[in-house]
Amino acid sequence: MSKNAFKLTLYVTGSEWTYNWARVTILLTVEKHSKIFVAGHLGLAGSAIVRELKSQGFHQVLTKTREELDLLHQEKVNAFFRKEKPEYVFVAAARVGGIYANSTYPADFIYENLVIATNLIHAAHENKIKKLLYLGSSCIYPRATAQPMKEEALLSGPLEPTNEAYAIAKIAGLKLCKHFYAQYGDRFISAMPTNLYGPHDSYHPENSHVLPALMRRFHEAKEKRLPEVVVWGSGTPKREFLYSDDLAKALILIMNEYESQEFINVGSGIEVTIKELAETIKKVVGYGGRLIFDPSKPDGMMRKIMDSSKIRALGWRALNSLEEGIAKSYASALEHRAFQSENGKRHSLNSFSLLKK
Ligand SMILES: NC(=O)c1ccc[n+]([C@@H]2O[C@H](COP(=O)([O-])OP(=O)(O)OC[C@H]3O[C@@H](n4cnc5c(N)ncnc54)[C@H](OP(=O)(O)O)[C@@H]3O)[C@@H](O)[C@H]2O)c1
Numbered sequence: 001m002s003k004n005a006f007k008l009t010l011y012v013t014g015s016e017w018t019y020n021w022a023r024v025t026i027l028l029t030v031e032k033h034s035k036i037f038v039a040g041h042l043g044l045a046g047s048a049i050v051r052e053l054k055s056q057g058f059h060q061v062l063t064k065t066r067e068e069l070d071l072l073h074q075e076k077v078n079a080f081f082r083k084e085k086p087e088y089v090f091v092a093a094a095r096v097g098g099i100y101a102n103s104t105y106p107a108d109f110i111y112e113n114l115v116i117a118t119n120l121i122h123a124a125h126e127n128k129i130k131k132l133l134y135l136g137s138s139c140i141y142p143r144a145t146a147q148p149m150k151e152e153a154l155l156s157g158p159l160e161p162t163n164e165a166y167a168i169a170k171i172a173g174l175k176l177c178k179h180f181y182a183q184y185g186d187r188f189i190s191a192m193p194t195n196l197y198g199p200h201d202s203y204h205p206e207n208s209h210v211l212p213a214l215m216r217r218f219h220e221a222k223e224k225r226l227p228e229v230v231v232w233g234s235g236t237p238k239r240e241f242l243y244s245d246d247l248a249k250a251l252i253l254i255m256n257e258y259e260s261q262e263f264i265n266v267g268s269g270i271e272v273t274i275k276e277l278a279e280t281i282k283k284v285v286g287y288g289g290r291l292i293f294d295p296s297k298p299d300g301m302m303r304k305i306m307d308s309s310k311i312r313a314l315g316w317r318a319l320n321s322l323e324e325g326i327a328k329s330y331a332s333a334l335e336h337r338a339f340q341s342e343n344g345k346r347h348s349l350n351s352f353s354l355l356k357k
Helices: 044-055 074-084 099-104 106-126 161-184 210-223 244-257 274-285 309-313 322-335
Strands: 006-012 015-021 036-039 088-091 131-135 188-193 195-197 228-232 238-243 264-266 271-273 290-294
Touching (some): 036 044, 044 244, 088 106, 099 106, 106 161, 131 161, 131 244, 195 210, 210 322, 228 274, 238 274, 238 322, 244 264, 274 290, 274 322
Parallel strands (some): 036 088, 088 131, 131 188, 228 290
Antiparallel strands (some): 238 271
């Protein structure tokens, strides 16, 4: 019998009736005193999860910086799980980047993301933790899939070549969760968020995602009083964005209420053209120059949005509008001097002491 199977014993007029329910699922509710490990807590998603856990009153949140625990080392990860015995794990640690970083360092992206997922998931299995939530990404979906992208579209066609290495590692991570769930009854589940932004994003000039990259460019243009900012492409492709604090609320809900071997999409439904995105950032940053599009540069996919019916059925909605989220992100980036660091690397923002254990 699997460790998640339950045995129901009935006594009827003196005789004993036993019925084994293989894999009867009951929901585990994370208690306020539960030990929760957030892997990748200094990052965009991880820091939001820690903020939200703390604001909801969870008071045993475990965190480790890369220097304290390099997740690429299986033995160190095992030793950490044996010693600290976390009950719940959020896997928000990963090597992450925009198109340039993904296409320039594919070997690093596939290797590091595979190893981080394997080490954490295997240590969670060996140490019999109660539940693990793994974060994937919308790039797992085939390049030419129908929009909005439904969970069933996974592996139904070729991937986008520019982030194939990253996507393969993310698919392996979600499949690890699925198969440990199927074979051992481990409650390892996965969520696929849409494009994220928020405090503690990376503003690296080359390696960051489109929203923080544009924010940096408008901010620098404002500081240097440049007359115009040129944005690549026609400005017409549509993208979906989710503020990281809204993601964190969704993930805690999923940890409490979602029980399935099948992963779940997390999208805001907030879909804008790149032109609308650039205009919103320009307004929030307060840049007074011109915004110009260069249609000779590639546009990429014309539309990319998640079908998030499953998470909506659980009662979750994104609360922040795009403008509100961008305003909060810009305020945080200014506070942490994110645009002044040499290379835009986030961990130069280590005034984040609140989150350190
Ligand atoms: N950003 C998005 O738009 C987006 C969209 C969809 C899904 N996601 C998913 O969400 C997850 C988190 O992404 P994110 O944007 O929050 O990434 P992020 O901001 O780059 O944060 C990743 C975190 O992982 C840590 N980390 C990486 N390698 C490590 C290692 N070997 N040992 C210990 N820690 C390590 C990083 O530590 P350092 O601080 O030391 O670098 C960082 O704190 C990823 O799985 C990603 O696929 C992100």
